[in-house]
Amino acid sequence: MQIDTEEVANLTQRWARQATRLFPRWELNELHNEAFLVAVYLLKAGRYKPELGALSTFLWHALPMDVRHRYRNANGERYLTDTDGKRRYRQTMFVDDTIASQAQTECPMQFVEPKPMPSGVDQHWLQARLSGMGKLELRRRGMNYEEQRKQAELLYDEQQSKRQTR
Numbered sequence: 001m002q003i004d005t006e007e008v009a010n011l012t013q014r015w016a017r018q019a020t021r022l023f024p025r026w027e028l029n030e031l032h033n034e035a036f037l038v039a040v041y042l043l044k045a046g047r048y049k050p051e052l053g054a055l056s057t058f059l060w061h062a063l064p065m066d067v068r069h070r071y072r073n074a075n076g077e078r079y080l081t082d083t084d085g086k087r088r089y090r091q092t093m094f095v096d097d098t099i100a101s102q103a104q105t106e107c108p109m110q111f112v113e114p115k116p117m118p119s120g121v122d123q124h125w126l127q128a129r130l131s132g133m134g135k136l137e138l139r140r141r142g143m144n145y146e147e148q149r150k151q152a153e154l155l156y157d158e159q160q161s162k163r164q165t166r
Helices: 005-022 028-044 055-074 123-130 135-140 145-165
Strands: 077-081 087-095 098-101
Touching: 005 028, 005 055, 028 055, 055 077, 123 135, 123 145, 135 145
Parallel strands: none
Antiparallel strands: 077 087, 087 098
């Protein structure tokens, strides 16, 4: 079957103008490009049957699902089997070549703001650790591992005593 790319381009352009509100993260040109690629793929795959309807009718019904799948893939959603056995789109992120769902990676974290600690916790050490500085970096800046371990134990003891008084 011969594909008339001009007709497909015009139909996908009209469809993209109508569907822009459904795909808010894409501009009109991006949406038109994706719709055109999907339409050409569908036509080459032989999914269009001229005896069943016009090309415009076919594309108007076939494009939304296939373009939506590409849209979701481009925005980090994957069509995965859920825990209950049903396939659903889930927001995912790749961590070390494995897929982790967003719900698993987002855990509520509670930050304890450093206040003057009467037990002798070094404020510079605590501030550096809270800002994400690692043990090796602290060692390079002059605080050996024993001092770091001592500060960590003091902070842990302080936090435990606060929990027990609640």
